[in-house]
Amino acid sequence: MGFNINIDLAGAKDKSLSKLLLSSARQYLREYGEVRDLSLDSAARSISLEILPVGECEPIRATVFGYGLATDGSGRGHLTFEDLAFSRQWLTMLATRLLPDKRLPLPSGTPMGLLQTLL
Known part of the structure; x- marks a missing residue:
């Protein structure tokens, strides 16, 4: 008689990383609003x-598709992506215009080696 334990390790890892990234996003974006999820x-x-x-009644949803991590010549970390979409069309259009190289700078001091290992 054996035990049949179906453990979704990838799902558990994603949930743990989501909580860690949520905490970081809340600190990084606190002046712009409340990160809810x-x-x-x-x-x-x-x-x-x-x-x-800040000052809004309805939340905004943003989704980054095809993410990756990169470091530039100065050692600054960036979140790279294939596509970016918002629940507000005008924000998607603005992001497309302002981020033509499809990368977002990460806060200085971001542990890039650790993130690259985890993501």
């Missing part, structure tokens, strides 16, 4: 974020 899907290589902007 963050979920990472490593299989789909996507990150979704819900934020209630």
Whole structure:
């Protein structure tokens, strides 16, 4: 008689990383609004974020598709992506225009080696 334990290790890892990234996102974006949710899907290589902007009544959802991590020549870390979408069309259009190289700078001091290992 054996035990049949079906453990979703990737799902558990994604949930743990989502909580860690949520905490960091809350600190990084606190002046812009309240980060309510963050979920990472490593299989789909996507990150979704819900934020209630300062002075707004409705939250905004942002999703990064095809994420990756890169370091530039100065050692600054960046979140790279294939596509970015918001629950507000005008924000998606603005992001497309302002981020043509499809990368977002990460806060200085971001542990890139650790993130690259985990993501």
